[in-house]
Amino acid sequence: MRFNFNFRKTATSTTVNHEGAVAYTLTPQIELYAAVATAALSDQFYEKADTRLARLRELVAQNEPLFVAQLAVYARERLYLRSVPLVLAVELARLHRGDNLVSRLIARVVQRPDEITELLAFYAQANERNGRKLLNRLSKQLQKGLALSFNRFDGYQLAKYDRAGVVRLRDALFLVHPTAKDAAQQMLFDQLVRGELPTPYTWETELSAVGQREFATAEARAAAVAATWQELIGSGKLGYMALLRNLRNILEANVSEDAMEKVCATLADRFAVARSKQLPFRFLAAYREVSALPSGRVGRVLTALETAIGHAAQNLRGFGPETRVVVACDVSGSMQQPVSARSKVLLYDVGLVLGMLLQSRCQHVVAGMFGNTWKRISLPQGQVLRNVQEFYRREGEVGYSTNGYLVIKDLRQRREVVDKVMIFTDCQLWNSQNNGDTLAAEWRAYRRAVAPQARLYLFDLAGHGTTPLAVREADGVALIAGWSDKVFDVLAALENGGSALTEIEKITL
Structure with a gap:
């Protein structure tokens, strides 16, 4: 499947974000990357789970199959995500034919037995099949990839993850028909079919x-x-x-x-x-x-x-004593949403944790939070979790709007020269003061008048598909997305002249 547009072209067209403020669109590659890296496939403040799923499926169709496969592996192996790589694999199986890319991808991202059943359950949903219909026309490449996955699991793993659900492991075995690699594995398959696997020690x-x-x-x-x-x-x-x-x-x-x-x-x-x-x-x-x-x-x-x-922060590079850094955490109302339906952790917490991880490795750092206002908060280094709790205790001091432009305005008014500005946010910024100031305008003014070499890094924690300013190397702006400490690998790639896609495109299948 080929598409006749330049994937490396940086999108600069404007739109509006969920708050109605002017925002900038992303290329299909960058938008898919951001959506995947922040996907818990549960309801968020601005976007329901089914809306996110529909957008993921649309974006898969707009991207090169190899990039989608690389991104799925990156999400599973570097960002430690489980469900969204399976979604990408199923979507690729629906759209891509002619080689063994799908089977190689599935064998790579399915790393636990319950991911076999989860993938098949989503396959049935995505193809509008249920019951016996799932048995018909199962993608051959999907079937081959799952068979390879079955061959990797031992009796303990099969027993541990043989759980009730839309699809059981026994059902998956009948659907996939894996060939046992030896007599011992055939015995395990037979035990799985009969429901006689030994109870695992857990x-x-x-x-x-x-x-x-x-x-x-x-x-x-x-x-x-x-x-x-x-x-x-x-x-x-x-x-x-x-x-x-x-x-x-x-x-x-x-x-x-x-x-x-x-x-x-x-x-x-x-x-x-x-x-x-x-x-x-x-x-x-x-x-x-x-x-x-x-x-x-x-x-x-x-x-x-x-x-x-x-x-988790030991491998951060590029932040020696001479590097001046600002770490700004968005504590607005839209950030106070759980990362998943079963979690007590909020997007706001994720931003603070990543921000404090970064702060712990910087020698020359200003850290703070923004809502209605921007407030600098001096905290000791080497106490990541304790510092997060201190931010958490004080978050009401700045209010709950998203006036991120104040971070840059403060630097400009102080004429304070810094090298890097790191903003941890859901990127849905808007100006509650209605005075016309924007992050984009303030950033241009700051670089023009104070620090031409400064770089701005947006750490997107929600993946809604827009940014508050254009992501362009010429303007010193880069986008990084995700919840893992591995997002800092992208930061290292950017420092070496790469992009948010560089780490993904290193993946080999």
């Missing part, structure tokens, strides 16, 4: 077993729960994400001192953090959950969480 099954037992006293039950947690912690089979999400339960179970030491050591281990591929805001969620507890062990856990998230 923290859920172990705690569930305790919950089903009868105890003479509440104290005996509590002791059994503590012993189970201690065994799980000591076994090394409690995954990093499970550990992060169960810190409250572990503290309330009053596990042994030895177990607590292992918990904190694991949390703070840089290699464990890297392997876990946690989004930075997950550490904030754990920090908030734990900090409210009365336990005397809370301080140690909070310190371990600070160390853990600090590992």
Whole structure:
């Protein structure tokens, strides 16, 4: 599938954003990248989940198949997203023919057995099929890619992720018809079909077993729960994400001192953090959950969480003592929306976490937040999560509008020369004071009169498809999107003359 327009051309046409303010459109590549990097496929302040899904599908059709495949892999392997790469794969299967790109993509992005069933469920929805209709005309390349995925999973993984849903793993096995790589795997497939896979050893099954037992006293039950947690912690089979999400339960179970030491050591281990591929805001969620507890062990856990998230910023480059940086966080009303229906973390929190990660690595930095007003806030370095909480405590001090232009106006009026301005926002900026000032105008004036070499980086946390000023290298403006610490890899690429697409186009399939 080919399209006769220049993908490298920078879009500069104007439109209006969700607030009715003048905004700038993006190229199909950049718009798809931003939409994917910020997609939780749940309702947001300005856009419902089905609206975002429809826009993703339209954008896939406007882009080169290879770029869509590269972006899907980038989202899965670099941004740690699960559902949206599957959406891209299914859409590509609907539109692209003639080679094995789709099968290679699916074999790459499907990394857990439940992603096989999730992909098939979306395939049925996207192709308006249900029941027996799903069995008809399953894309051959899609089928081949899923078969390759099936061959990678062992019995533990199949049993762990064999869950109820629109499509079960057993159904998927019949649909895909994978050829077992050996007799042992054929036995696993047969067990899956019969529902006879051994119950996997997981923290859920172990705690569930305790919950089903009868105890003479509440104290005996509590002791059994503590012993189970201690065994799980000591076994090394409690995954990093499970550990992060169960810190409250572990503290309330009053596990042994030895177990607590292992918990904190694991949390703070840089290699464990890297392997876990946690989004930075997950550490904030754990920090908030734990900090409210009365336990005397809370301080140690909070310190371990600070160390853990600090590992995410270790590879940031280009911010030596001579680099002057401004970190501005949007705390407007539209940013106070959860990243997903099941999360307590807001877009606002994501912006603060990424902003404070950046602040922690800068030697010469001004940090602050904007709403109705712009306020600089001096905070110590090396305390990412604590600093986020301080911003959170003070966010009402600036109001809830989106007067982002005040960040640049303040620099211009002070005649303060900086190298980089980082704005963490949903890009839906508007001027509540109705005085005609805009971010675009202020940025032009600042570069013209004060700092011609300055660069502005918009960290788009929502992916609504527009920006408050044109994204053009000539104007020193760049767009970065996403919630992972990996967005800073894009920042490094920009520093080396690349673009937001450079990291994506490095992906090989």
